[in-house]
Amino acid sequence: MDIIIRGINEKIYREFKAEAARRGLKIREAITEAIKLWLAINELPLLAENRDSVFYLLNKRELEEKYYGKYIAIRDGRVIVDAENLEELVLKLRKMGVNKALVIRPGFEEEGFGGEWSWSSIG
Amino acid sequence: MEFYRIANCIDYEENLVAKPVIEVTLINPLTSYKATYRIPIDTGFAGYIMVTHEIYQKFSSLELPPTSFLTYTTVIGRVTLKRSRVIAKIFNRKIETFIETPILWPGKLLLGRRILNQIDLAMLGTKLKLCLLAEKETNLTKLEER
Numbered sequence: 001m002d003i004i005i006r007g008i009n010e011k012i013y014r015e016f017k018a019e020a021a022r023r024g025l026k027i028r029e030a031i032t033e034a035i036k037l038w039l040a041i042n043e044l045p046l047l048a049e050n051r052d053s054v055f056y057l058l059n060k061r062e063l064e065e066k067y068y069g070k071y072i073a074i075r076d077g078r079v080i081v082d083a084e085n086l087e088e089l090v091l092k093l094r095k096m097g098v099n100k101a102l103v104i105r106p107g108f109e110e111e112g113f114g115g116e117w118s119w120s121s122i123g
Numbered sequence: 124m125e126f127y128r129i130a131n132c133i134d135y136e137e138n139l140v141a142k143p144v145i146e147v148t149l150i151n152p153l154t155s156y157k158a159t160y161r162i163p164i165d166t167g168f169a170g171y172i173m174v175t176h177e178i179y180q181k182f183s184s185l186e187l188p189p190t191s192f193l194t195y196t197t198v199i200g201r202v203t204l205k206r207s208r209v210i211a212k213i214f215n216r217k218i219e220t221f222i223e224t225p226i227l228w229p230g231k232l233l234l235g236r237r238i239l240n241q242i243d244l245a246m247l248g249t250k251l252k253l254c255l256l257a258e259k260e261t262n263l264t265k266l267e268e269r
Binding site for chain 1: 153167185187191196202204208
């Protein structure tokens with residue numbers, strides 16, 4: 001969709017534009033990422049307390065390019081394992097003695113709206 | 124017309140009005156910890172397997188980042204559920220799936236449509252049984268294959 005926004009702070013916009021260029025992003029791509037980040041942080045205060053989640057969020061684009069469709073485990077703010085399937089990932093994590101990690105398939109996970117949870121089962 | 128045979132059944136749970144439940148064994152893929160629960164089926168819940176916080180703790184070794192937590196609409200507003208990858212065994216069929224639990228609420232046991240849409244079930248209401256269906260091979264289907 002196309003939108004027009006008036007009254008943006010010029011200095012901040014210039015900085016934003018320069019940073020987008022440094023990252024090789026088009027303005028629309030950078031703004032979309034920024035909006036997603038803002039929404040996530042706004043909705044999920046848990047994120048601020050979780051170093052691994054913050055690492056994933058900040059590096060989401062790069063992780064999707066590098067590990068698209070694979071399984072990755074993130075711990076202590078870095079990717080510690082990647083694997084083609086869950087079984088392989090679990091074996092590697094067990095070998096490393098890891099008992100908990102953030103696990104995700106970059107580019108494959110659902111996000112955002114999940115559907116409805118009707119009244120009948122809430123009570 | 125398709126024919127199905129009943130592969131396995133489980134009795135409804137006794138209640139003021141009996142409710143269909145399904146026996147699900149949850150397996151923590153990393154620790155191999157497993158436990159079996161009788162979970163009410165809920166066609167009104169669009170998600171995966173909702174569990175209580177206590178159960179979630181035992182199976183959440185492979186949690187997803189908060190950006191992949193799904194938000195559901197309810198009559199009292201939006202509710203975001205934490206999500207973790209598990210193995211679920213339903214009627215001897217193992218599937219890689221997710222458990223979910225509300226971030227702020229206690230949560231409860233429910234089997235949502237993202238799971239129900241992967242299996243063929245029949246509710247035999249008059250017999251108070253929930254049954255897994257398997258396609259029945261008939262002479263008709265054999266003929267069609269020739």
